[in-house]
Amino acid sequence: MNKFSVKQLLNGALATDETVEISGWVRSRRDSKAGLSFIALSDGSCFTTLQIVAGNNLENYTSDIIRITKDCSIKATGKIVPSLGGGQNIEILADKIEVIGFVENPDTYPVSPKRHTVEYLREVAHLRVRTNLIAAATRVRNTVCFSIHEYLQQNGFYWIHTPIITSTDCEGAGELFNVTLFDINRPARDEKGNIDYKQDFFGRQTYLTVSGQLNVEAYCMALSKVYTFGPTFRAENSNTTRHLAEFWMVEPEIAFANLMDNANLATDLLKHIFKSVLNRNSDDMKFFAEFVDKNVISRLEQIINGSFAMISYTEAINYLEKANKKFENPVSWGIDLASEHERWLCEEHIGQPTIVTDYPKDFKAFYMRQNEDGKTVAAMDILAPGIGEIVGGSVREERYDMLVRRMREMSLSEEQLHWYLDLRRFGSAPHAGFGLGLDRLINYITGISNIRDIIPFPRYPKSANF
RNA sequence: GCCUCAAUAGCUCAGACGGUUAGAGCGACGGACUGUUAAUCCGCAGGUCGUAGGUUCGAUUCCUACUUGAGGCGCCA
Numbered sequence A: 001m002n003k004f005s006v007k008q009l010l011n012g013a014l015a016t017d018e019t020v021e022i023s024g025w026v027r028s029r030r031d032s033k034a035g036l037s038f039i040a041l042s043d044g045s046c047f048t049t050l051q052i053v054a055g056n057n058l059e060n061y062t063s064d065i066i067r068i069t070k071d072c073s074i075k076a077t078g079k080i081v082p083s084l085g086g087g088q089n090i091e092i093l094a095d096k097i098e099v100i101g102f103v104e105n106p107d108t109y110p111v112s113p114k115r116h117t118v119e120y121l122r123e124v125a126h127l128r129v130r131t132n133l134i135a136a137a138t139r140v141r142n143t144v145c146f147s148i149h150e151y152l153q154q155n156g157f158y159w160i161h162t163p164i165i166t167s168t169d170c171e172g173a174g175e176l177f178n179v180t181l182f183d184i185n186r187p188a189r190d191e192k193g194n195i196d197y198k199q200d201f202f203g204r205q206t207y208l209t210v211s212g213q214l215n216v217e218a219y220c221m222a223l224s225k226v227y228t229f230g231p232t233f234r235a236e237n238s239n240t241t242r243h244l245a246e247f248w249m250v251e252p253e254i255a256f257a258n259l260m261d262n263a264n265l266a267t268d269l270l271k272h273i274f275k276s277v278l279n280r281n282s283d284d285m286k287f288f289a290e291f292v293d294k295n296v297i298s299r300l301e302q303i304i305n306g307s308f309a310m311i312s313y314t315e316a317i318n319y320l321e322k323a324n325k326k327f328e329n330p331v332s333w334g335i336d337l338a339s340e341h342e343r344w345l346c347e348e349h350i351g352q353p354t355i356v357t358d359y360p361k362d363f364k365a366f367y368m369r370q371n372e373d374g375k376t377v378a379a380m381d382i383l384a385p386g387i388g389e390i391v392g393g394s395v396r397e398e399r400y401d402m403l404v405r406r407m408r409e410m411s412l413s414e415e416q417l418h419w420y421l422d423l424r425r426f427g428s429a430p431h432a433g434f435g436l437g438l439d440r441l442i443n444y445i446t447g448i449s450n451i452r453d454i455i456p457f458p459r460y461p462k463s464a465n466f
Numbered sequence B: 001g002c003c004u005c006a007a008u009a010g011c012u013c014a015g016a017c018g019g020u021u022a023g024a025g026c027g028a029c030g031g032a033c034u035g036u037u038a039a040u041c042c043g044c045a046g047g048u049c050g051u052a053g054g055u056u057c058g059a060u061u062c063c064u065a066c067u068u069g070a071g072g073c074g075c076c077a
Helices: A006-010 A117-123 A132-154 A211-223 A259-280 A282-291 A295-306 A312-323 A339-349 A400-409 A416-423 A436-446
Strands: A019-034 A036-042 A049-057 A073-082 A088-103 A206-208 A225-233 A246-255 A311-312 A352-355 A379-384 A388-396 A431-435
Touching: A006 A049, A006 A088, A006 A259, A019 A049, A019 A246, A036 A073, A049 A073, A049 A132, A117 A132, A132 A225, A132 A282, A132 A436, A211 A225, A211 A246, A211 A416, A211 A431, A246 A259, A246 A436, A259 A295, A259 A352, A259 A379, A259 A388, A259 A431, A282 A295, A295 A352, A295 A436, A311 A312, A312 A339, A312 A352, A339 A352, A339 A379, A339 A388, A352 A436, A379 A436, A388 A436, A400 A416, A431 A436
Parallel strands: A049 A088, A311 A352
Antiparallel strands: A019 A036, A019 A073, A036 A049, A073 A088, A225 A246, A246 A431, A352 A379, A379 A388, A388 A431
């Protein structure tokens, strides 16, 4: 007998009267005194459940069927029939239902059939995917990842597996986690008593990467259009709804490109992702619109059909200075934008995701290309309402002398980054790229406000359970 | 890392100038009813009031520390 997913059956993979076998987890059971029970079955393949009708003629009806509770696993075989009830088109009239696994102690089962807060569900991260909310977010996450690859592959990009373990500690993106085989109580030491990393596994100090960008730039200088896509790590003690210690980033890098090319790539990619999610996850998105944020669908449609707002940092400062609003942090040209400024800009003043370009070089990374004015760099951030920065990118400084000068100004090690500097010595070319925060993007798409709820097992300070 | 708030049943919450048996809703369980679908109705069980100290005749309630959680800020994606 053929096996089918709930999604396939609901999409009409088989005609009525055909017999199928279907397995999954029970979302709910309702009994009728007419002598039958209705089982809503989910196998995760789609948002909707499949209704299985179990008559009391089944041999295990009283022994098993009426003992089924939420999230028992079952295997059912039966005929596809048009539904007599109103909630669905088809259902399975079961010939046989086998309970594969009962739920012990349904009275204290953590994911009981009731509303739960996301905070509570985080404490049972291994079980929370059995809720509509987390399952829907998981399916959307998958679509986002798939459509990122889809877009980039269709546009001639190569996926580069940049290393997770790095020895570069000056990427400028925050604190790093150490990678070591040393016994932390008795690390190897040199004659002077300092920790001697020469004796460690890699013979030098190593870390978990905070970004694949520097490495992917090397591949960009031969393959033209490349991207990294994987987990990255920040050891910052960040306690917010938008930071994780382990998170995912997509970092495309394009050669012979300027800031507009970079911005166009970012906006095209985002539009493709949004379209893809609306097409492939319409039921999941309807659920978010109903229970999380009623605007989630309309705002994606708006972006798909419109264009992103784009302003320079200098223009942003002008708007902020003229704003009829008191900010905690005073505004003047040269400040880094604080959350409240970013919020006001994209949430109140502009009301949609906004690209801000050409920031002062003083608070931006060393590798960003300096503009003609000598004060700003060719950077661009995309700010999303409610989330903040989802994209951070720039044109890279391809001029050897300029890059070295900037590194010296910032006291960065030329020796450690010799290979990065080499890229500017041997056939250097203008290039640009950005990092797109996958997790923040999923927050924006789903309307789920906390980044800890859209990744399967979130890692953040004091939390690496499961 | 800083600031603010919180911790009472499986979950979400209420509660008490410090004083006998700490309440509700949801869930679970039992029953009634029904081709049901967040079903509905009735009933029942369920609590070391986060941990450790302190004040007090007496603390779940007041105080201190700690732990954990939430939100805001910073760092950023």
